[in-house]
Amino acid sequence: MTVGRPRASVAAMASYRPGKSVAMAADEHGLDSTDEAQAVKLSSNENPYPPVASVVKAVAAAVGEVNRYGDHGAAELRHALAGWLGVDVGRVVTGCGSVGLLQQLFLAYVDPGDEVVYPWPSFEAYPVDVAITAATEVAVPLAGHTADLDALAEAVTRRTKLVVLANPNNPTGTALHVDRIRSLVERVPDDVLVVVDEAYREFVTADLGDPIAALVPDHPNVVVLRTFSKAYGLAALRTGYGVADPSVAEQIDKVLIPFAVNHLAQVGSLAAIAARDEVQVVIDRLTSERDRVAVALRDAGWEVPDAHANFVWLPLGERTDEVFPALERRGVVVRPFPGVGIRVTIGTPAENDRFLEVLADLD
Ligand SMILES: Cc1ncc(COP(=O)(O)O)c(C=O)c1O
Numbered sequence: 001m002t003v004g005r006p007r008a009s010v011a012a013m014a015s016y017r018p019g020k021s022v023a024m025a026a027d028e029h030g031l032d033s034t035d036e037a038q039a040v041k042l043s044s045n046e047n048p049y050p051p052v053a054s055v056v057k058a059v060a061a062a063v064g065e066v067n068r069y070g071d072h073g074a075a076e077l078r079h080a081l082a083g084w085l086g087v088d089v090g091r092v093v094t095g096c097g098s099v100g101l102l103q104q105l106f107l108a109y110v111d112p113g114d115e116v117v118y119p120w121p122s123f124e125a126y127p128v129d130v131a132i133t134a135a136t137e138v139a140v141p142l143a144g145h146t147a148d149l150d151a152l153a154e155a156v157t158r159r160t161k162l163v164v165l166a167n168p169n170n171p172t173g174t175a176l177h178v179d180r181i182r183s184l185v186e187r188v189p190d191d192v193l194v195v196v197d198e199a200y201r202e203f204v205t206a207d208l209g210d211p212i213a214a215l216v217p218d219h220p221n222v223v224v225l226r227t228f229s230k231a232y233g234l235a236a237l238r239t240g241y242g243v244a245d246p247s248v249a250e251q252i253d254k255v256l257i258p259f260a261v262n263h264l265a266q267v268g269s270l271a272a273i274a275a276r277d278e279v280q281v282v283i284d285r286l287t288s289e290r291d292r293v294a295v296a297l298r299d300a301g302w303e304v305p306d307a308h309a310n311f312v313w314l315p316l317g318e319r320t321d322e323v324f325p326a327l328e329r330r331g332v333v334v335r336p337f338p339g340v341g342i343r344v345t346i347g348t349p350a351e352n353d354r355f356l357e358v359l360a361d362l363d
Helices: 008-012 022-029 033-037 053-065 075-085 097-109 125-132 149-155 178-185 246-254 263-274 276-299 317-329 349-362
Strands: 092-095 115-120 136-141 160-166 193-197 222-227 240-243 311-314 335-337 341-345
Touching: 008 125, 022 317, 053 263, 075 092, 075 240, 075 263, 092 097, 092 246, 097 125, 097 160, 097 193, 097 222, 097 240, 097 246, 115 125, 115 149, 125 136, 136 149, 149 160, 149 178, 160 178, 178 193, 263 276, 276 311, 276 349, 317 335, 317 341, 317 349
Parallel strands: 115 136, 115 160, 160 193, 193 222
Antiparallel strands: 092 240, 222 240, 311 341, 335 341
């Protein structure tokens, strides 16, 4: 029985499903002891390594300060981001993860019935925000595992408020050059926001350009979102940031839950900016592992689209529903998209080897 009267759009919506933990998979399948000992979680695109030592130290030192509220406006962090990114501080926003900022964009811009356009499959938080705001989803199928820019431009109508483009795309890992994104932006009316979700930007090793430098100055309707969760290894602290036109930043800020960017998140993120050369070493380790895993999979005969993020995509179609449970029964926890494919996060070399070994055993 439902108590109270939830909004119809919320009552009808599916909850966001985080990637499964090893314990959940072990409970479900009753893993044998060898598989349980070697179980790996490659389901949430997390960084397998802890944050660099200076970040851990800074956060630990600030734990005793949490009796006070943090700085709601995260002024020091925003100034540091502005300096790092070379933009005016009035363009910088911070939120509770980049998903927090995305939800703020929906809350600030999307009325019930407004259309939100995005390629699909893409990040599963987008339909959740559509449901929360009772918007209308316009999901545009990918073409060749990549956003179909013509179809996206054609899907925009007078009711469209947002176009959301994950670049690289989750779950396929494909990415577009900024010039191609510009060609989409130029076909979209100025009063439609184009949100470029760059959660995985730091893992891009190809030269794809930078939308903050190349798009934001001339296109006030472009919003770029980034995060400390993935490359910087701070997923549990929850700091996302974005760059937008100052008028957009002002609206986004109005709907930020008070103190949602918590004090430890601000301290950790500031320390991470200061430690970015050390973080780059971790990123390089992960991107070279990604390339190794992609080559190993292709050599073994699997189709793997270009992988620009910290995961690889196996577009298995109907075979997903056979391969995914078989991996999970051996303690390799990955992310299934039923009937479409499997997304496998890049872990440590040993974790990646375990995945490759169990997959090879399935053949
Ligand atoms: C495309 C995309 N955007 C945003 C996020 C969320 O990042 P954050 O931890 O900053 O909320 C993810 C996480 O999986 C993602 O895949």
